[in-house]
Amino acid sequence: MRAALPAGTGLPTHARRARRGTLRRIREWVGTLLVYGVLVLGGVAMVLPFAWMLATSLKAPADVFRNPPVWLPVLPRWSNYTDAVRAAPFARFFLNSLIVSSAITGGQLATASLAAFALARRVFPGRGLILGFFIATLLIPGEITIIPAYLIVRTLGWVDTYAALIVPFLASGFAVFFLHQAFLVVPRELEDAAAIDGATGVGFLARILIPVSRPAVASLGLLTFVASWNSYLWPLVVTDRNEMRPVQVALRYFLDADLGNRWPELMAASVLIVAPIVLLFLAVQRHFVKGLTAYGLKG
Numbered sequence: 001m002r003a004a005l006p007a008g009t010g011l012p013t014h015a016r017r018a019r020r021g022t023l024r025r026i027r028e029w030v031g032t033l034l035v036y037g038v039l040v041l042g043g044v045a046m047v048l049p050f051a052w053m054l055a056t057s058l059k060a061p062a063d064v065f066r067n068p069p070v071w072l073p074v075l076p077r078w079s080n081y082t083d084a085v086r087a088a089p090f091a092r093f094f095l096n097s098l099i100v101s102s103a104i105t106g107g108q109l110a111t112a113s114l115a116a117f118a119l120a121r122r123v124f125p126g127r128g129l130i131l132g133f134f135i136a137t138l139l140i141p142g143e144i145t146i147i148p149a150y151l152i153v154r155t156l157g158w159v160d161t162y163a164a165l166i167v168p169f170l171a172s173g174f175a176v177f178f179l180h181q182a183f184l185v186v187p188r189e190l191e192d193a194a195a196i197d198g199a200t201g202v203g204f205l206a207r208i209l210i211p212v213s214r215p216a217v218a219s220l221g222l223l224t225f226v227a228s229w230n231s232y233l234w235p236l237v238v239t240d241r242n243e244m245r246p247v248q249v250a251l252r253y254f255l256d257a258d259l260g261n262r263w264p265e266l267m268a269a270s271v272l273i274v275a276p277i278v279l280l281f282l283a284v285q286r287h288f289v290k291g292l293t294a295y296g297l298k299g
Contacts, residue, residue: 050274057081057267064263077264084269092243093250094272100165100235100246101228107170108224109217115171116179117205121191131180137173143233150237164238165246169228175220182216183209218287226277247273 051071056064058076084090118124119131149168158164186209194204210217232248239245251269 053267053270053274057264057271059264061262061264080264080268081272084265084272087265088250088269089242090247090250090269090272093245093247096165096244097229097246097248098276099162101225103162103166104169104228105221105224107166108172108175109221111171112175112179112220113205113210113217115176116183117201117209119176120180120183121201121209131177134173134176138177146234146237149234153238159238160240160244162244165235165244168234172224175224178220179213179216182213186212215287218284222280222284225280229277 055071055073057080058078059070059073059080060077063070063073115134119127153159153164153168156163158167190208190212191204194208199207229246230248231246235246235249236252239249242250251266251273
């Protein structure tokens with residue numbers, strides 16, 4: 001008779017190991033499928049409203065609320081876009097948003113770079129307290145500051161001007177904190193080498209620190225531009241004339257102009273407003289993802 005194999009040796013042990021390995025791979029596959037399934041469902045939920053907006057912008061008014069729904073019109077009506085542009089001074093609204101968003105983005109990048117450089121690369125009394133103050137401002141809802149900010153703007157005579165739309169947002173606690181985290185990870189040796197070469201603090205910031213932190217700067221610029229472009233409540237409060245309104249507030253003009261029931265034109269205007277943001281994101285997508293993952297979560 002063949003001798004019995006000792007427990008824990010030989011083929012039975014190999015079989016058990018193979019079985020455990022197979023079960024582990026199955027669990028990994030199932031976990032991966034669940035993760036990708038949740039991501040796909042989340043992606044569809046986010047893209048669906050934009051797809052409906054784009055499809056509606058090409059429909060005839062009678063097809064918008066047809067039951068069952070019609071996703072793709074048989075004959076796309078590109079004239080909805082020209083009708084939307086002609087229905088209001090759209091070019092002026094677009095120019096206002098471009099001026100305001102660009103100015104705010106440039107201002108925040110400049111002020112945040114200087115403040116973050118001082119807090120991250122210089123040692124002085126109260127540095128941690130000042131950084132904590134910037135972080136504490138993130139806890140204050142923006143809606144709370146609207147009334148006092150409006151009173152200041154009105155006192156200065158800035159109502160219905162670019163100054164009212166731009167100046168209150170030229171500095172941001174979030175921007176300072178975000179660049180502070182990015183500047184912290186830059187090696188001190190680079191600054192020492194720049195000092196040996198005769199570079200001043202501002203020179204090191206402009207020539208080395210900002211280029212090295214390009215992903216973080218691009219991410220902050222994108223976030224700031226999008227927030228400014230999508231701003232609605234503050235521009236609605238400080239503007240009275242259509243000539244000074246940005247695109248988000250200008251959508252109210254379509255309702256005031258008796259276009260509320262003409263959804264194709266309203267959706268066409270919305271597509272035109274969203275398009276610059278999408279193009280900007282695609283242009284800086286690589287830097288944006290790298291900036292968030294490399295700097296946004298570091299302590």
